[in-house]
Amino acid sequence: MKRLLTTASLLAAMAVPAFADGTKIGVITTLSGPAGYLGEQIRDGLALGLDASGAAYELVVEDDGRDPNTGVQVADRMLNEEGIKLLTGIVFSNVSGAVVPEALDAGAIYVSPNAAPSGLAGAKCHPNYFVVSWQNDSLHEASGAAAKKLGYTTAVALAPNYQAGKDAIEGFKREFGGEVTEIYTGVEQSDFAGEMAQIRDKAPQVVFQFHPGGQGIAFLKQYQQSGLLGTIPMVLSEPSYDGVILKAVGPAAVGLTGTTHWNADFDNEASKAMVAAWTAAHPDVPLTTYAQQAYDTGLLIGAALQKAGGDGDIAALQAAIKSAEFTSTRGSFAFGPNQHPVQDWYLTAIEADAAGNPVIVTKEKIREAVGDVYAADCKM
């Protein structure tokens, strides 16, 4: 009931634009369906980041329903009717594949807080297209590197049977180097009992799995229920253990190892400021890397808007974004030749806090200043 009231007041607050004079920024994101919480994280993180940057802005937020048709329709209206020159917010690759070319052809700039399809990272890169999050492959390479560093030589790797899942296992294998048994799961599968039995049968030294969102929650719960949690260690990449997943899984997540580009315990001013701002604004909602990526996007856009004096001169704004003159919450941040991040990756452990709930603790840096494999193909 309380939730209902806060939502209602939120809607009321959104009806009145708070910064009528600021630069309009179009946010197309997924707010409906099971993945709706991702869009919520991105929207809220972005607003806090922009606030922190001190820039004058106005957000125009709209739901794409994870549907490329809707996304393009929204983009068309934002670009051509409302005169918005700066778009961001998309969660899923299939939406950005349709929307990004639309924005670029209209001469606008797109800054991605999450989705980074490989199709736009290589030969088809574009001066007006920026990615603040990460390129997909690098996520899982970090997990492979972590498993190797921890001294494991045999692994079972599990991921859904679609392209991102196959890429995840490829990325893991690339850095791991040991013997890997691959198991692919169903695209909409939610019961993994069969896979648990297979893992027990194989008895590897370590398990790597990539299942974002609801599938990840189900997988972790069942890993614990099947008694594997205490016996075979698991290494995860960032999307499979975000704060929301951990909250839904509860104590069953304690004891896992993860790899990430950012964590809430980072000891830098920008990150501390973000954690404080988030806790004040959304005390009941965990802060995830999705929100952090959007916060960084907000900082970057805000700084660039101030430097270029709004979006009147697109070339100046593009140059200001490219210079990436902002203090990232992840410490070091730079754009590679394809305007995707070059950043560090960290090993984290999931430990129990005083109440027994899982909390992510940063252990060590495992990869330094890495970009992605597609950058070489980009000729800008």
Next chain:
Amino acid sequence: MKREHLILLAVFLLLALVPYAAELTGQTSWTRLVGQALIYGMAAASLNFILGYGGMVSFGHAAFFGIGGYVVGILYHHFDAGTSFLGLIPGTDQMLITLPAAVIVAGLAAALVGAMSLRTGGVQFIMITLAFAQMFFFLFISLKTYGGEDGIMVRRTNSLPGLDMKNKATLYWVVLCFAAAYYLFLRRLVQSSFGQIIAGIRQNERRMAAMGISTYRYKLAAFVLSGMGAGLAGALMVNFLRFASPDMMHWSRSGELMIMVILGGVGTLAGPFIGAGVLFTLETTLARYTEHWMLPVGILLLIVVLTTRGGLMALIRRLGGKR
């Protein structure tokens, strides 16, 4: 009959004016909105031919929509990369080639699915068509060369000799012409002896069989024709969106097409177009005002189904008075 012609002409002219009206009022995105609705309308109308006239409730129609779309996407992919499909068929970006290719491939897929599904009827037919569509969905989601679940980008709209397809209004008019031609085609088809037999099979299949008509063949032919129509719509959608992805053939898309038909009016010519237009416009405009647009859309759909019999077309007829 005369009056019907006049209404059709007036609607066509009104639709042709949409890009001007959009420009004039500053609401330029309406051109694309109406364009997308027209394409969905074509897909829904193709479904309506077997569902409304033929009584074959297909729950897998989005498969043909998606296949048509992927033909355009795959041909463009090879054209762009300078390679050829399976090392045999070179890619192309000529609309005069891609659209017929999409229609033929979708028709072949429909022939395959129809030949097996039409051995059953009723709920079993619904489920079997769904099953085949799911198989196509899982197939395309695992095609790495063509983007997997990320989909495949078509950086430039297919070209048509003598026209500037980059111009949004031109592209819209091309779509409108296809939609109008398809509407007229369906109108002829329904009134033809073939259409009459299909309607007869819906009303009483046994009687038609007793008259010596091979109902299976007729139903299969109707199914294939309908699949081809969906393939055409899918091919146009990929040109319009410049993007194809497996969610074009997700089962919820099949459901959406069915909802468009039922909302507009089952077994009417204009119904699917009206249903598609209303549903798509409703979704996108409500999404502007609230994140929770699904709730009002759901409530409105419920009101329509509870208060009208025969969808929006029935409502329009009732308001327009009985002729």
Next chain:
Amino acid sequence: MILLFEQLLNGLQYGVTLFLLAAGLTLIFGIMGVINLAHGALYMVGAFAASWVAIQTGSFWGGLLSGLAASAIAGVAVELGVMRRLYARDHLDQVLATFALILIFNQSTVLIFGRQPLFTSVPDVFSGSVEILPGLPYPTYRLFVIAVGLAVALGLYLLINKTRVGMLVRAGATNRQMVRALGVNIQGLYTAVFALGALLAGLAGVMASPIVSVQVGMGDEIILATFVVVVIGGVGSVKGAFVAGIVLGMFDTMLRAFLPGLLQQVMPGPEAQALGVGVSSMGIYLMMALVLLVRPRGLFAARG
């Protein structure tokens, strides 16, 4: 051998979950002739209500009761408010109405509970695992789910075959007009059947909530498999739903578990994996297509 046995148990557990959903759906389908796409939404209602109460009170059992109550109430509300007006209508109108209900249920859930999945855990009694064979520990909770499913199956069998209400239900599934002509309070029967169906869907949701993710739209994913079970089993037949549910659950689990391995004997590893999973995702649909080609009305069609 141990692996095979474990996978059989997993299949059985998936099968009874499918049965719980399919039993209600097939009754509603067979007796009222209604295609209820929103059946999955009732599964979601059960899971959310149970999880929420369990979080607030810390009691799984309180959650269980609330989940059952919430889904039954939602079912009755849907029957009285919407379905009752649509019995005489075309199947297609029912499809549109129940589709609208899915949108309404999903978005209301977002408004009430927010977008984040809810936390649930296995009740303490069942938190461990039992060594059912030497070297094979199996989660107690999953055994509990199997037991509940089998108990419900037995209960439904007794209800349908040994009671007066059950007689009406059987009669209704065989010949709707006849029951109506006999002067039975058909409205009351319909409401009761709908409530029972909703209750079973809610039970499936509650039982699944500690295992899967309790999130908006969770019912839309499982509803397809449920329809497959109903169609294979034969519309209107609870026995058919039971047999088809168990067989399908086993078949699906077995395919996933062993097909990739079998394919690896004849082709390289990664390709065999991908192909194997692809084929097993299609497995239940292939099975449905085969069954329907041989028996167009399903295994145990109620209506002759």
